[in-house]
Amino acid sequence: MPELPEVETVRRTLNELVGGKRIERVTVSLPRIIQRPAEPEAFEAALAGHTIQSVERRGKFLRILLDGLVLVSHLRMEGRYGVFRQDEPVELHTHVRFRFDDGTELRYKDVRQFGTMHLFAPGDDLTQAPLNKLGIEPLDDAFTLQAFKREVAHRTTKIKPLLLNQSYIVGLGNIYVDEALFTAGIHPEREASTLKAPEWARLYDAIRETLGRAVEAGGSSVKSYVNGQGEMGMFQHQLLVYGREEEPCTRCGDKIVKTIVGGRGTHTCPACQPLPGKRAKAKSGKAKAKPRVN
Missing domain, CATH: 1.10.8.50 (Helicase, Ruva Protein; domain 3)
Incomplete structure (x- = not known):
């Protein structure tokens, strides 16, 4: 399972690769990855038209901040993100695709299928599961x-x-x-x-x-x-x-x-x-x- 250094590295990479990109369409092919909202169709519809502003981290979770939404993603055992051209072949075990309006897309691949995604209004993600009961960050100034x-x-x-x-x-x-x-x-x-x-x-x-x-x-x-x-x-x-x-x-x-x-x-x-x-x-x-x- 990716730990803090690996998730932090993914965060930094995604910030460079997808920060500022506008989502044109989302496709979910494995519904159980989506934990909130309950219906993957609602997840797809909610994200369409939104722009990724930045990617942050809380523990081993990624917080993808959009204009008006927060996507909380946990990679679990073998989840991984990658950015591809839309015309590139889609690899096996790719379960969620975020298509951008510049001809690229962010793909989430998970062989073990244990990863999760939750969608929140800004601020709600920190007061509800899965982030609301997490402890202190070991690389923050507050960790004395x-x-x-x-x-x-x-x-x-x-x-x-x-x-x-x-x-x-x-x-x-x-x-x-x-x-x-x-x-x-x-x-x-x-x-x-x-x-x-x-x-x-x-x-x-x-x-x-x-x-x-x-x-x-x-x-x-x-x-x-x-x-x-x-x-x-x-x-x-x-x-x-x-x-x-x-x-x-x-x-x-x-x-x-x-x-x-x-x-x-x-x-x-x-x-x-x-x-x-x-x-x-x-x-x-x-x-x-x-x-x-x-």
């Missing part, structure tokens, strides 16, 4: 260390599932949580309430730094992600732990391991991210071991 700790530091949930919860902090997914936790030297199974002040500071810095570098690299293309121009992201070449199980840690040389935490595949370096309880248990176990008799 104090705000971060206020949201999650007192909770007894394991830190990785907590960071993945979009109602607290938005945009973080499996890739960047693994990377940030490794950078901060924190095991993903640590309970949030057990972290000390220096660990919170390291994790805060790691989240900001990891996401910032990923945005600059255009995101990570670890599966099928490409931006609106069909270009791959390049941050996958900078990943430190994600997808590197059995490879040596770039810090200490130990092997990266993959486990399951909160139902998600999780990559850690056991040496750089020790889990205190297990480490203590291991030490006590060694201390109680009986001497070997030859």
Whole structure:
């Protein structure tokens, strides 16, 4: 699933490609993509004649701002946008087409068919589902260390599932949580309430730094992600732990391991991210071991 850096890259690309274009006609070929309004025909009719003013982002959602409407789009697992000439062949799994009056069209393709689109009046999108219960943006000025700790530091949930919860902090997914936790030297199974002040500071810095570098690299293309121009992201070449199980840690040389935490595949370096309880248990176990008799 595209995470914050990938969605931010798509946002920037679409701003360049479709900002200022007037929609002539919309064609929906897979009705379930359209969540609001209920009828895809109403969605098609409502957008005809409107001009795209800009494209913004809220968490992992795109907010396409038009003159008098807001289109909220979630790419889910494999949704992608691309701009084509109207006479170019339409690829398989293209489910929504926005035809512009300049001879081009924006096409939404989704092999897995999990993507969603909601149409709102301006302002209503931020007070209703799916955007109304989202947490703070990790790259906004409002995301301070104090705000971060206020949201999650007192909770007894394991830190990785907590960071993945979009109602607290938005945009973080499996890739960047693994990377940030490794950078901060924190095991993903640590309970949030057990972290000390220096660990919170390291994790805060790691989240900001990891996401910032990923945005600059255009995101990570670890599966099928490409931006609106069909270009791959390049941050996958900078990943430190994600997808590197059995490879040596770039810090200490130990092997990266993959486990399951909160139902998600999780990559850690056991040496750089020790889990205190297990480490203590291991030490006590060694201390109680009986001497070997030859």
